[in-house]
Amino acid sequence: MSGGSSVPRVLAIAGTDPTGGAGIQADLKSIAASGGYGMAVVTALVAQNTRGVRSVHVPPTDFLAEQLDAVSEDVTVDAVKIGMLAGREVIETVGAWLRRTRPPVVVIDPVMIATSGDRLLDADAEQALRELLPLAHLITPNVAELAVLAGRAPAARWPDVLEQAREVSATHDVVVLAKGGHVEGDAVPDALVDGGGTRLGGREVVEFPGARIATTNTHGTGCSLSSAVATHRARLGSWEPATAEAKRWLTESIRHGASLEVGGGNGPISHFAGMWSRGGTATRPTAEEVRDQWWDGVRDVRAAIAESAFVRGLADGSLSKEAFGVYLAQDALYLRDYARVLSEASRLAPTLDEQSFWAAGAHGALVTELQLHADWLGDMEPPPPGPATTAYLDHLLATAARGDHRVLAAAVLPCYWIYADLGRDLQARAVDGHPYQEWLRTYGDPAFAEATARAIDITTELATSADDVTREAMWHAFRVSAEHELAFFEAPLRMTGPVPS
Known part of the structure; x- marks a missing residue:
């Protein structure tokens, strides 16, 4: 990490979720649970809960730029996680900041498709997001978002997901974390995919097996995983151990999500379940x-x-x-x-x-x-x-x-x-x-x-x-x-x- 800190300083750039399960609130929890110091720049104020999104307010982009500069002019940023970017002007503002500051780790979770299947960005914004991807080191699309980026129909089989990930990686010169959560079956694999074959130790695909968990507490899993990977990448120095550790943490957090009893829809994961069970919540004496x-x-x-x-x-x-x-x-x-x-x-x-x-x-x-x-x-x-x-x-x-x-x-x-x-x-x-x-x-x-x-x-x-x-x-x-x-x-x-x- 740069700056000599043993704790990675991770900046999340995303929209909000007032229920705390997704968006920038989930990012901050994930960063903290992964051992990082979280910072937040808000791109959009979202009225949503576990049942769905009601409305979105996008602040002026000059204020977005001021937020970004205020952070980077004062704090060494070891990693950046980018989530919801609502529109071309927002995307271009973030892109200009990335070109100026060149953070050492950039992870983009391309928020493009709602849980309902509706497209969240218009065609012009989708194109702007594609132009942003080469500024990232890793992107974490779900199956539907990967299909949009590849210009294909959503894959139903894991081999097809990997093939689309190879195409997107090669096209945009970025490592793709392909996720199998929306593929049918009990297995839920994930994989790091490098279409160029130069950024994963000479390997094109590094797979991480997983099993499906019977739960409806999946709200914010994409936000949480990408933030955890960014934090662990800043800590550990390479994508494979960072992804493995983030995936283990996410699995544990999903398993305990129902115990939170938050919301009547798809509830959140329990970001700190492992920390609470292993470390407790009582302050240690001096x-x-x-x-x-x-x-x-x-x-x-x-x-x-x-x-x-x-x-x-x-x-x-x-x-x-x-x-x-x-x-x-x-x-x-x-x-x-x-x-x-x-x-x-x-x-x-x-x-x-x-x-x-x-x-x-x-x-x-x-x-x-x-x-x-x-x-x-x-x-x-x-x-x-x-x-x-x-x-x-x-x-x-x-x-x-x-x-x-x-x-x-x-x-x-x-x-x-x-x-x-x-x-x-x-x-x-x-x-x-x-x-x-x-x-x-x-x-x-x-x-x-x-x-x-x-x-x-x-x-x-x-x-x-x-x-x-x-x-x-x-x-x-x-x-x-x-x-x-x-x-x-x-x-x-x-x-x-x-x-x-």
Whole structure:
């Protein structure tokens, strides 16, 4: 695409449909659904609904020219889709603009025949439209419109449609997207046809199979398909993948059209059905919002930890050496498997930055922390893991085994976040003469505080980009780990007895 944008800027030039199913309203929906930024220049105001057209008002062509220039003088146009052009003067105005601006992708949907079979353009306008076709890169006529352009009767068989498409392509020097929707039978093929054989990788015909869908929701399918193809062509760079993707999207949108319950005639397609079902309509939270929601969501757990007898005894120095030794021994057992969990997080992580971070955490758990525990515990025989230790590790290891790095990141986060938060208060208690002075100072280690901030950033960003189901699973894993943290702090006194009063 030109201009350096990752989102194609697509201009639709067409008439309106106040019911939103066809015309420029359908164009804009199709462009958005296909990943583009839609712009619109109106050629005609059409009073229509799903049952038919009532009247058409065509604004002055000097105003049409002003619309076109206003867009192209300010915005880089990556693709153009042209629909209804009501009359020679309108067609010539658009043609003059195309010659001046030379957009890199031009798709024309030659709107010439009404659903009723009536001709929408007089003979002079039809000739002007034929003269416009060489300025396009692709045209998307239906069977009836293709027949008019070929000067023949509408084809009833698919081979005849392809033959007419070859003639029109060769005559007007343009690729034709031949459509089989009006051909009898259950099969609904489409095909890119290049009568010159030079614009489709040396192939004259590239077919796309399809099956007929039993529905009356076909209003605006031609408008929608051509806009989607134009957008995907700007994104993907060639006609074949653009057409294949647009056709898959259109099929999905047709299937869901009836669920809209719009109109009493031929209803519209559901342009965003796939997006709604796969992505939902709820706005995703920011990383800051996730951070605040999750931290507030474990407020009760954090308060219980701070008020636990173990933490209060550790803070004021009244904790027995026996209870402290049990805590250290269980923590050493915990850290060995926690390092394995962090290693698995590194293996599952999708980016080098995340892989490096979790791997460094695993190394820290094994080397730095375990060495510190060894200094305190000496040659003491390692005890078996207690129930709280076992339950916490079972939760982490089971989460790791499920293989979703996002949920695993959320599960390991409380061991960073809660410890760092608790450590800010405990470090302040590390005054001279405190029996656990050296240990309390480790809670305020700047490197651990930095690692905690990075763990929070990584995990909340993952939650922001996740779908609703995954984000809920992340929150659940985070909450459960926080509860295990509380149980872990409470366990030493359960195993040794209460703090002396």
